[in-house]
Amino acid sequence: MATIADFRAEKATWCPGCGDYTVLAALQKAAVNRGLEPEDMVVVSGVGCSGKISQHFGSYGFHSLHGRSIPTAQGVKIANRDLTVVASGGDGDGYGIGLGHFIHAVRRNTDITYIVMDNHIYGLTTGQTSPTSDPGFKTKTAPAGAVEEPIHPLHLAIIQGCGYVAQGYSGNLGQLVELIEGGMEHKGFSLINVYSPCVTYNKVNTYDWYKQGIKDVKQIEGYDNTDKYAALKLIEESEELTTGLLYKNDRPSFDQTLYKYPDAPITSSDWTINPDTWNKILDQYK
């Protein structure tokens, strides 16, 4: 059985205090808890500070393009369904340039776990407005404050039928581990949006700020996380500050619905074609 040490790679290079350290730690712990081996996992990331997680995590990794972690991760998964595939990145990466892929992956319901390190800012490019920046939030590109409605990732995911919609917070490692484990367990696309403070460029949405606002959904008595509208409302009313598994359903995943998708990984498929089969194929062009 693998241990945390097995999922460690090079020393992480994030700023001291960056929320992404917690996400990395949670992912490592979740992998251990689920009894995974480093070779059974692929972590795919986009570009951003958050994108460095695929290097820092000790499994196979693919540090892909800005905004493209989700298609790359889906490609990995469709090719080898036995792998545990995690897609990851930042809020700019996933909800800005990568938004279309995100929503299409939700509808396709590919069996991957998507972790977004949402810091409401573009970190790696040193502090511009992100699609989740709060209105009025001042950045280098919007010194007078952001004017757009922020992306509502949890809402979007729920509306498009995502079967596992969770929110974590870098100030709560234990919960995050649980949520990631749940996401991996879930058959289908799972979203885990993580409030992961950028201590360098976001001086508003800080650990302290979150500490005051954040509430664990478990504290809400009688909350039914299979009720779509209840989830939408709760998220809205709590100004998206509720954490935990907020919504789930059991819609079949892409591999379960794709016509004649093989049970064994495609990577292990036999490439030789029976001459009979081949001739029958060719007969169609005669």
Add this chain to the structure above:
Amino acid sequence: MATIADFRAEKATWCPGCGDYTVLAALQKAAVNRGLEPEDMVVVSGVGCSGKISQHFGSYGFHSLHGRSIPTAQGVKIANRDLTVVASGGDGDGYGIGLGHFIHAVRRNTDITYIVMDNHIYGLTTGQTSPTSDPGFKTKTAPAGAVEEPIHPLHLAIIQGCGYVAQGYSGNLGQLVELIEGGMEHKGFSLINVYSPCVTYNKVNTYDWYKQGIKDVKQIEGYDNTDKYAALKLIEESEELTTGLLYKNDRPSFDQTLYKYPDAPITSSDWTINPDTWNKILDQYK
């Protein structure tokens, strides 16, 4: 005052019976009703059968790339806020390849009217699954039936704060004219999803099929189209077959919130820079 004739251009080349003819007619009528002149309008379209509308409509037009009508249209509008700008295209164009732009335009709330000719199919490329194809719908690329959850454009728009979310149907010209007029009137991004049957490649979602299912929201007594959750629920419960203005709000539009965005069209701005101003700028590099 311009008449319908002024908004006519070359003979449309859609298949006889194509729903897009009605959309064209409705757009012409709406323009006339709003007292627009052909030179005051720009119709931007993507690529698809639907994309041909910018040629067939008699105003200035831009037949842009597949999936990119929305950014192009926003560019036109931001440059000349006095123009009435319509973005348009198909379901593949807008909800497939162009989905990210659509949702980002909703959050930005640019003051354009977006008309989607939603036929649940890729028409121009002769019949593949589209992002709004119903599960089980058989096409050339999915002969065993579509397996993905369709895109829910109305839901997505509402969730992201779109201030004008309407649905029309090519079988109801009068309503469509009204909805388009309303969209143009609305300050901010307006979505008009139009069920516009493809008589050639979609033999399921036909005029007859719609006739049986479609319901005008005006027939629903006491419906409050400013209540977001009511709208979401109605749309879901009616299997997205309700037409009319389903949701609205008065969120300020991008031009109203963009920091010091000039009142006069940028296209009419004076390019000369006062030497004093220039020197003050240069002083910052001394």
Add this chain to the structure above:
Amino acid sequence: MPINNNHFYMKHGVRQMVTDLSWKVGGEQGEGIESTGEIFSLSLFRLGYHVSTYRHFMSLIKGGHTNYKVRVTSDERSHHGDDLHILIAFDQMTIDYNFHELSDGAVLIYDAAIKNATVPEGKNVHAIAIPLTAIAKESGSPIMKNMVAIGAIAAVLRLKPADFQSYLEDKFSSKGTSIVESNMVAMQRGFDFYMENNPVHLELPPRPAKIDHNRLFISGNQATSLGAIAAGCRVNAQYPITPATEVMYGFVKYFPQLGGAVVQVEDEIAAVNFVIGASYAGSRAITATSGPGVSLMLEAIGLAGISETGIVIVDVQRSGPSTGLPTKTEQSDVNSNMYGSHGEIPRIVLTPRNVSECFYFTAEAFNLAEKYQCPVIVATDLYMGMNSQTISGLDLSRVHHERGKLVTDEYLASLEKGEFHRFADVEDGISPRALPGQKNGRHVAMGNEHDEVGLEIEDQAMRIQQMNKRARKLKNFKGIEGAAYTGPENPEVLVVGFGSTVGVIDEAVAKLKGEGVNVGHLQVARLLPFPTEEIAPLLNKARKVVVTEINSTGQLAQQIKQYVGGHDKIENCLKYDGDPFTVKEIFNRIKEVI
């Protein structure tokens, strides 16, 4: 108009050996032109002929002119020919649009239902009105007018309606025998009508004595899918686009029985990144697209390059720029395929020259992708991709599987943790590769410059090592040949083309040879690594080099200048109106410049 039977076989009063018969049917889009073309071409194919086809169609669904041309020959050809001996016109536009193409003595059959039909004067053409629609209606339905026409054609060519029956059975038997029968009736009526009223007959070329049963009637796109399938490719992520969608249809058709996955993705960017992911994971994966899609894929092609992920992309080129002429052919993505994407990566660009090579090159592309761990673009075009022709068969046994430097589990087990150097700086530039799932093979593939394990670096020495290593990998490229030459050892005139123009250039060159020109023909099959070695010696010998390509700027010619030189002897032979070359165009242009 004097009727001069069989006139077109006569040249200087001597009866010529018939080698060619070209036939065309035209009408409005949506009128069944395609199936009429198919019945004719496939039936002639089944009679043992070699057929090459060319479909003209427009970027709209109904209305507009479409036509389907079939050239029937005894020997193998890969061009639909300049001549036109038979034209079936369902509407006036077909006459107007195609009349100029008709050869002397040709037969024009048009529907008597065309109002005020007008046939231009001044050409020796047998213009014959037949009540195609009327006879079809009598036979049950106006949509059978194409069957009536086929019947008439059978009569023109002294064939029998029965010669077309097998096609009908294949196509309609699932819908019931009555459909087949009523179509046969319509055909017979067309046949009879012609026999009764029209005495003109045309001769077919000699029918091959022996029919090779391996022969196929297949398009480039179909062959491309089959090539991928034969190579073991079982993942296809694609976004529809004319003229590449048919490649996807092949996978849609065969993957269910072979165990693969077709994903219709949201756009081309998703498609290529999907393919990168699947290839990284160790499966063979493909996407096919056309120019606009390639442009969208260029960022990711760079990622495949630096992450050393072998991927296969098919570019079925169409007329650009931008949306251009989406249903027309062109060879104008040379620059895009060779140079698109920022920065510098090694890549392989193959340009199959005929339908068979669409199969073999695509199959081999997967070996190259895995051996050289870089993107491989297979650039075909609409002309070859969407038109079917006879080929001699597709030999599965010629397709082998090579996976390059995949490491074994045993090898990995012999290493310490973290010791596997996926991007080791090895002499041949190709580092060992492990796949997810292999213990101890952990590494990170990435778009950033990286060290030997795959971790991001900014260190100059490592950067240079990795750049040089990647640059070396294609230095000793072995795989698809660069170009093939036919002609005299010391050609005075060298005609160079690439891709699908091989057949038409060959015919033009043959004509030139017939006129005593000392001319050779070099057809390029690979753009990268650029076949400098194949081109240079011939170019040096020749007095004139005529680079023949379907684009407006002479992109291949520019490459030859860049890699080889010869600025003073290179002449362009270009075409860019959306149609493929005719033999005559090439012939004339070469005569003009030499």
Add this chain to the structure above:
Amino acid sequence: MPINNNHFYMKHGVRQMVTDLSWKVGGEQGEGIESTGEIFSLSLFRLGYHVSTYRHFMSLIKGGHTNYKVRVTSDERSHHGDDLHILIAFDQMTIDYNFHELSDGAVLIYDAAIKNATVPEGKNVHAIAIPLTAIAKESGSPIMKNMVAIGAIAAVLRLKPADFQSYLEDKFSSKGTSIVESNMVAMQRGFDFYMENNPVHLELPPRPAKIDHNRLFISGNQATSLGAIAAGCRVNAQYPITPATEVMYGFVKYFPQLGGAVVQVEDEIAAVNFVIGASYAGSRAITATSGPGVSLMLEAIGLAGISETGIVIVDVQRSGPSTGLPTKTEQSDVNSNMYGSHGEIPRIVLTPRNVSECFYFTAEAFNLAEKYQCPVIVATDLYMGMNSQTISGLDLSRVHHERGKLVTDEYLASLEKGEFHRFADVEDGISPRALPGQKNGRHVAMGNEHDEVGLEIEDQAMRIQQMNKRARKLKNFKGIEGAAYTGPENPEVLVVGFGSTVGVIDEAVAKLKGEGVNVGHLQVARLLPFPTEEIAPLLNKARKVVVTEINSTGQLAQQIKQYVGGHDKIENCLKYDGDPFTVKEIFNRIKEVI
């Protein structure tokens, strides 16, 4: 280590005229290295010197090594120089990383707080430990250690702390005078400490007698924004990317007062299509990006080409491929900028050679875009874009506005409805243009091939007309010069570069001339239309042509071979480790190949 004061000015025992002083500060990212560099460079600039800077930084936010180099000269330079006379090290890594660069007799000041600081042996360097952090703490806060260092440097160079005061006031006065004062105190203490303990002084170059008050200290990116602003550009749609984001910051800063709109869009595809829309509507619009963004924009660049929409795109090149080395420089997008995008469109690619040209070329790019109605790419690079230097001023009166063939309302009024031919086939290839809002100017711009009104066509004749018309538009290009030559009339050796390398090549060439080599220097300013006419005569005269560029495949050299020839005399001088050239590297390489 013997202390030999002022040693580095001595050559063969003769005291040399000091022309250069190079200074560097280094430490961890996030430690204030940048502001330390700024205070030094701007203060020296204000003293009348010419300063050129170079910042080294990594693609991570904190940690990692960063440094800021400043070269102080009497005359104008656009390179930061090979020498290093003063190094301030806040950490050991700075010593390790930069020691090799130190010139003979240089001064190394390092923080006494560095644990077990080790200074390599074997070089005549005055290594001086100063308790920078300790003194800063005493002065109020450890973050003022950079001020202490600046004070010490003032002492080394026989300057006064007061010489650095104006910068402090500009920077901190808004935060209260006490901040300025405490910084001044820290600086004074550093100064005093040095004066008391360290007798080594270095000399600055002679200070220019007269200070030109038009001089600016500005980066290429800043100049680029100002160029656009001067040109009347008031729309910027952009997506952040290093090293191009600063171009956007310029618009963020100045548009509010000038009446413009900055839109931070969702991705680069949106950015370029936004710019197309805004340009079509008649405003001047811009987007800036780097390689990855350009790759994403390539589809739309084709749209701009065929729809004849003039747009301006700035590519601040960085090290590729893919994400590559995102904080390092390169000139490797030549191919992408010249050839990226499927199909064929005319385009203009400009490569400003220095910070001033970033301004003037960007301004002129808008005129070219409107005159030629095609995409214009202004390709700068990270080195020039992100590093500030002294330039002689930016003359607004040199920027004029030309809008090309915009038609008047009166002209349109004289036409019948539908008579305006936006894409008329005119001789010079540039059709008249109307803007939305103009009565009677209705037309459709599109990505499909179209007729003169702009409607989709598939007709061959019209297709050829439109293709030829577009191809003609750049035939008589007039605008930015193609290349500038300095050197003897008949150079034996021709050194060719493009873009930002002009300064470093100049210095290398000067050294070669000093050794008696008959060498000339041609610096290319425009890649498309390719400056064949400027290159050919010089290339023909030269025995050797050394094409000097910051990439690994010699992309410019390949273009010269393609457009001009000279395969047998062209040699590459390449660099691709992420850093700009040093003078010595170019000098050595040229000596090696000539």
